[in-house]
Amino acid sequence: VYELFGHTAIRVQSAEPEFDIVFNYGIFSFNAPHFLYRFTKGETDYRLDISEFRDFILMYAARNSAVTEQELDLSPEEKTALFQALLINSRPENCVYRYNFLFDNCSSRAKDMILRHIDGKVVFYDPAQPFTFRQLIHRYTGRNRWLTFGIDLALGSPLDRPATYQQEMFLPIQLKNAFEPAQIEKEGGEKKTLVRAT
Numbered sequence: 001v002y003e004l005f006g007h008t009a010i011r012v013q014s015a016e017p018e019f020d021i022v023f024n025y026g027i028f029s030f031n032a033p034h035f036l037y038r039f040t041k042g043e044t045d046y047r048l049d050i051s052e053f054r055d056f057i058l059m060y061a062a063r064n065s066a067v068t069e070q071e072l073d074l075s076p077e078e079k080t081a082l083f084q085a086l087l088i089n090s091r092p093e094n095c096v097y098r099y100n101f102l103f104d105n106c107s108s109r110a111k112d113m114i115l116r117h118i119d120g121k122v123v124f125y126d127p128a129q130p131f132t133f134r135q136l137i138h139r140y141t142g143r144n145r146w147l148t149f150g151i152d153l154a155l156g157s158p159l160d161r162p163a164t165y166q167q168e169m170f171l172p173i174q175l176k177n178a179f180e181p182a183q184i185e186k187e188g189g190e191k192k193t194l195v196r197a198t
Contacts, residue, residue, distance in 0.1 A: 003065075004147075005140050006172035008107040010114070011053055011069065012083055020053040023086045026106035028099070037154060046099040046106075048090050070179055073196035074118065082117040089113070101155070102133055107172045120186040122194055124178050126165040134159035136168060 010023040027049040038044045060067050074082070088094060099105060115122055134152070137159065141148040152159065169175040182194040 003063075004144075006107075008110045008172040008175055009056065010082075010086065010110050012086070013053075022051050022053050022056040023090065023110075024049050024051060024056065024106070025097075025109040044099045045096055047097070048086075048095040048109075050090055068176060068198065070176060070195045071197045072114065072179075073184070073193055078118055082114065085113060085117055102158075102170050103167070105170055107175045108170050111166075111169050111175055118184055118194075120184045123183045123185050123191075124165060125181045128165075130162040130164070131168065132160050133163050133167075136163060136171060136174070140171075 007026055009026065011020070012023065013020045025046065025048050028044055028046045032038060032044060035044070057067065097104065097109070133155075137151060138148060141151060165178070169178055179195050180198065183191045184194055185191050
C-alpha cells in the first residue's frame, strides 16, 4: 500500500566535503499494529531519516522501481538554508511527525521544506481543473477494488472535496509534474525555472 502512490525524498550532494545523502520523510515501523487502517486514517507516526544515496537507490533497483530526479535551480544561499533546515528537522527531538495521507506526508513535507527556503515566490502552472481527493486517489487504486473500498470507507466524505493545485501535490507524481514547469519569481521581477534538469 505505501508503495502504491510513489515516494518523494530530497537528495543533497556536496563535493567539498564529499557526501551524497537522502532526507527521507517516509520512514515508519512495519510492526505498527493495524497498519493499513492507521495509514488511511492518518494515525501513523512517520519520521525523517538520513541515508546514503547509494543505499537509498539500491532499494528501488532491487524491486525494479523507476526513480526520477529533479535537480533544483537554487542559489548557494538557498541550498545552504534548505540543508541546514533539513539537518535541524532530522534531530531526534524533531524528526517524528504525525503522518496524514492527504495533508502531511513524504511529498508535502519535501515540498514545504523546499518552498520555505526559496528566496522569492514559486509560481506554479495551475491548470485550474480541480479534482477531488477521491478522483486523485482512484487513479492509483482503481485496479484494486478492496483497497479502493478500504480507503473510501476509512476516509469517507472528506475525499469528495476539490483539492487545490498545491494540495494535489500530496501525490509524488503530482509534485514532480507541478515542479517541472514552475518558476521562481524574484522581488525585482526576475524569473527562473525551479527545475534545472530532470
